[in-house]
Amino acid sequence: MRYSGFKVLWEGLTGNRGWQPVWREPEPKSSYDIIIVGGGGHGLSTAYYLAREFGLTNIAVLEKGWLGSGNVGRNTTIIRSNYMLPGNEPFYELSMKLWEDLEQDFNYNAMVSQRGIINLYHSDPQRDAFARRGNAMIMAGADAVLLDRAGLEKQCPFLDFDNARFPIKGGLWQPRGGTVRHDAVAWGYARGADIRGVDIIQNCEVTGFLIEDGVCSGVETTRGTIEAKKTAVCVAGSSGRVMAKAGMRLPIESHVLQAFVSEGLKPVIPGVITFGAGHFYVSQSDKGGLVFGGDIDGYNTYAQRGNLPVVEDVCEGGMAIMPMIGRARLLRAWGGVMDMSMDGSPFIDRTHIAGLYFNGGWCYGGFKATPASGFCYAHLLAKDEPHPTATEYRLDRFISGGMIDEKGVGAQPNLH
């Protein structure tokens, strides 16, 4: 079924009786060419691109709970490609370009909204570091604008320029950055993959891997054994738990990132604003809620909830730069479990076990990467060689010292 304004009109006039399920609910088969473990954003986009780009459709996506229940369903919806290091920026720019064509591509309105993202700077050294980043972005084909104070005031007159403890001197602006309706990304990819024949199987938890002589030939699940030529794990947030079943230790810790939404408000802010001297970033959803967050809580956890000090720290950051939000109320807080990697950058790689692949370590940046992650993982699975923009996302990069450390804080995951 193709979605369109006309279809909505027609259905409205005929009692909305014609809408079909967005995805099937198939029983798992006994074997597939490729099993994707994890029905979150990255897993579903991997399945979608395997089908669309490489014509591979004998594929199952296995999801422990409900489709999209991972971090694609619990994030702050920001997309951007404002990275600095050559190992990262081309990949995230690929992702941005995929976002820009996504809705027409999978015929689902995920509300990709490029209203821009601004990272504020407060000092000359910060400005210089942003200049380094902005130039790296442009050199990778992305867009970047360095705003001085006057340029920033034009866009965000409501910022507390003069009274702020850390005076706001300008910002690095990526006009193509923005937000996307996060759940719709999962649903759109699921629909696109389902239409092309991929089996999406919910409530099917992987309990073990079939590994013999260093070869993985499938998985054990709560719904039986399923064989596969290739098994692709894609369970960020649960990577440690799942890969432990394959006997692997990872350069990853699990941490919780909290996010918050305010009550609905008439339009307040234009795009995404990120406060560098505090821990705060904010956007406003189409429904009117301010969607905001800050730092991770900072301790290992698999609990999808955080604690008060971070809530307060985030709101302090918000009030520091835009004290007009004081009377807006925080409506809901939630926590997502992050794969915090040792250098802050992800992995899309084979493992040392033949037939077993791993995608994870996205830290708190996985949502924006959803299209490119799926695209590059699909490339790796289909061709057994990394996509050119993802060659550095190797699991063994720390052995040789090939860290991709944007923040420069070293092997301490909670600082990334």
Add this chain to the structure above:
Amino acid sequence: MSQSNRTQGGHIDRSKTLRFTFNGSRLEGHPGDTLASALIANGVRLVGRSFKYHRPRGIFSAGSEEPNALVELRRDAHREPNTRATVTELFDGLAANSQNHRGPLRYDLLAVNDYLSPFLTAGFYYKTFMWPKAFWEKLYEPIIRASAGLGRLSMQEDPDAYDKGFLHCDLLIIGAGPAGLSAALTAARSGARVILADEDFRLGGRLNAETLEISGDSGADWAQATVAELSSMDNVRLMPRTTVYGAYDHGIYGAIERKTDHLADGGGKPRQVLWRIYSRRAILCAGATERSIAFGNNDRPGIMLAGSVRAYANRWAALPGRRVAVFTNNDDGWRTASDLAAQGAEIAAIVDTRERASLAAPAGAAVSMGTSVVDTKGRHGLKGVALSNGSTVECDCLAVSGGWSPNVHLTCHQRGRPVWRDDIAGFAPGPDLPDGMRVAGAANGSLTLAAALREGHEQASAAAGELGFSTVAKTPPAAEDEAVEASAFFHVKNDGPRAWIDLQNDVTAKDVKLAHQEGFRSVEHLKRYTTLGMATDQGKTANLLGLSVMAECTGRTIPETGTTIFRPPYTPVPIGAFAGRARGKEFRPTRLTTSHKWAEERGAVFVEAGQWLRAQWFPQSGETRWRESVDREAAAVRGSVGICDVTTLGKIDIQGRDAAEFLNKVYANGFAKLAVGKVRYGLMLREDGIVMDDGTTARLGENHFVMTTTTANAVSVFRHMEFCRQCLWPGLDVHLISATEQWAQFAVAGPRSRDLLRKAVDPEFDISSEAFPFMGCGEVSVFGGTPARLFRISFSGELAYEIAVPARYGDAMIRALMEVGEEFGVVPYGTEALSVLRIEKGHPVAAELCGQTTARDLGLGRMVSKKKDCIGNTLSERSNLNREDGLSLVGFAPVMRNDQLSAGAHFVSRGKPASTENDEGWMTSVAYSPELGHSIGLGFIAGGHERMGEIIQAADPLRGRTIEVRIVSPHFVDPEGERQRA
């Protein structure tokens, strides 16, 4: 205007009249009123519009679960959008306006959406607005955004102050209804430290809204007597107007106390206080929330929760209608009928979905058993209802009771799942409660008054007992076990008019069915696809109705269909309250050096360095551009002598028999053999081989060192060294204490620095170059006996010293140094000149020590000892960190002498386009060198040391200025380092 719907009795103070306005109309109420009760007393029915269809809406409830009656409260910068009228305490001069409509409330232009509802079904927007692609941001989205949202922020700085605080107790009791009061009484009498918090301004909970009796008194009187007893006890803290909004780990609860919201003018005091309550045990006595029933057009003004109708009549003496009908599936609805009748309302009908009921109807009420309401009429206010038996009833208020849902919210905050109970047809707290929490009363699914009193007493006894307090074995106060029989009836099935589930977000039963039809069948999919329960009320009255409709569709039971758990906060909390005082200049503490006041007097321009403020430069009269000042300051240092406050550098006092060995482990270069009275540059690596920090360390005695760190890393280096000391080498005798604050330290730099210091250092100390050579240090005294430390170190490359005095002398010291330096033309210099001087010498700072660079990259590779165990040397040997084409820190000079270099530019070989694959490095720092007369820079470039003299591009497309630069030595001035040894 008279209060047309006000009756007799109630807990309001009729001796005082409060004036307020709603949408400009002048109205009156009394102390004790909420905005909602006063509106009802004044006969106001239409108070707002719904989110999507802009349907007319009236007050629905009498508490914090309110979905409809949201207003913009107060004026101008004090405007507070989305404020629930049902919990807003009335004050004199209150001004409220309805929100989310275009044009007058009664004639909202966006009400057209209601006629488009067949097209605006759940999730319709996912299926359209995709063509043409560019129209989303430009056309569709702006329209959606402008019509979405609820109230408006003022866009002005929040003028009110907020505060925070910390409380400790043995027992936190959440909710001061019958269960909470009973629990508090028992716990308090045991001697435990008790906090009793309630969101209402009048403690007593439902007791204030009911006509039930306790021990022969009215419930409300009993509540007041109990509150009086509790407030007389030292070990009890009563906190009305306080919402416990979240349950966090280890017995910590978040609470928000509204201090001045009920006052016309807060008098400058904090408006709200955000408390963190540390409890050893907690008892949740949060009561229950009534839910509605889904039936055709069940959203009109005048259709309300039955318990709320009763509350308005009993507590506030305000009748929501003159002719009231009751629609119920349980016994409790019948009480509304009898109480309303007692207050003088006409009971038009009692419609009960059950076949029989145990209570009697008031005289004159028509009773229809086994019957439902199927439709209603009255666009701006209810006029009548149609029943399933075909009859119609004229009425202006319909009191609906779908049963009571325990307020389990806080039991879920640590991801506990509620469990279904058939007897109350609702979810009750599950077994996985937050550690230390117990639940009592209606929150626990025990819906009678007697049970609430009993459970409160029992749970408090048990909790106090666990903590070692003995409770007086007294039975709880007696009350009747009133009839509360309920039935599982949620939804009047029909194919006719829309039946609302979520009033605020306009989710109807049809939306839930559509979600099912399209495969969004898990509870989470249902919520996300339809937005059920996502509004400002978080679905308190709606969630279960939505579940029941989904259960109907799937043919499963409600518990099989699922439940959603709740997350904090229980009710929305202002962002300003979470921030407390930390805003504006008080966002973070400010650290000042001891010369700050003096520098201010000199007109210095200051810059933030972490939390420090440092003098950036000292403009003199006639200087109009910052460069003039900075050039002058830098030139003065190279020409004669300058003084700079360097107090902000971290200083760590290191003592112990093994101090030298310890330093040998934390620094990459050797420290074991440093002589007493000498200073050495130290390079600190992280364990991954990347440079962490650098600085100088002086050996003051055999077992005594003083380390300096960079300003930015002072705290993290100290932490790291404590880790090394306690966790890696606990056997070493070494002790650390920060001395950053103890010493005011000044760099005295330039060829005349020794001459100047001779005037400051007491004459018994020989500071000649022979006696006090480069990299020497020692304890001296200055200006006639003040203790000081002198270090002969140089950041500028000139003959230079750093001299430290106890901080209490810092202000006097800078003034004295300037005084004695006058004859040498001494100038103070700030961080900008400092930066110029160090770039001229090629010294790395934070821009180069950015956490991504190795000692080798910095040209310091040979400092990393391979002959000892130290942090970072093993992993610094990894292949990728030692590539031939690895980065090198080198200098850059413009090919065209007048070109300005820019930090952040990337290096690209000549003739190649600026793209990622041609990226060879970046410029880290730039300055104008007054010594050389042109712009100079430092930066990292691949294989830099082998490329001296090569001309490359410094590409800065971000600022549109790409220039050609020459790779040069990073040591621009005095490369042999002779000046500093002079």
Add this chain to the structure above:
Amino acid sequence: MIINHPLLGPRDASEFTYLGDASLIDRPDWQAEDAQQQFHDYLYLRDNPAGEHRELWFHEQGDRSWLVVTRNTLTHEITGVELARDVAMQRGRGR
């Protein structure tokens, strides 16, 4: 969260700074033949358990002790708090 400090009693976790897995105490021998591999595993690989986790916290705004806290990463329940120095000594670390 509240950490029950072995010397000071219960203190709010916001006084502490977190580092990570307590295995960071077990720094390898720099002279081992496969020192680089050992240091790689020590610094970069984690068990990252869903359940009981022994981890290092620094009482930065307190008594400056490093602590080894045993905490469940699913429930956040803390079942043990020790001075890291004692733990390190027990594991044979000295000079």
Add this chain to the structure above:
Amino acid sequence: MPSLVANSPLGDFRQEFDGLEVAEVTGLAIVSIATPHGREAELAGAVLDAWGIEFPPVGASIESTAGEIRILGLQPGQVFALFQRDDERPAEAIARKIGDYGYYTDQSDSWAILRISGDRSREALERICALDLHPDVFKTGGVARTVMEHLGVIVLRDKDDAFLLLSARSSAPSFLHAVVTSAKNIQ
């Protein structure tokens, strides 16, 4: 030649509020004493000989009977000694008194000291201090290092209704603002 005049971090601040008073304390010497490994007993013995008091455990302080010195147990292996400063080099004064059994570091200039006293002092501290200062829990003589409004603070209860608060000298104005705001907010 100019001579150097000392100044205090908060200019001898003092202000009264309803129920409490906030005042800067000046003239105190603060010397940290670290205990060398293996010489704990000797150092404790020297302290006992010099002032007749035991070495306090972490979290407690002990004042000599004559009141000339108070020793605060701050962290394992480290205490602070507080006494009236009558010497430019208080660390050396301590060394003269008890010998070189410990490692001494002068901290006198590192801290700004406020005394908050009066029956509402605990109520004011409630707004910034997460410690439970109930007298049954935090007894007179009790000492703790904690954080208030992002600032490190050492709290010493020197009387039932009086607390000594030590916070870093460089941020003393911010700290004073925090304490005074608390006093005002409870009025």
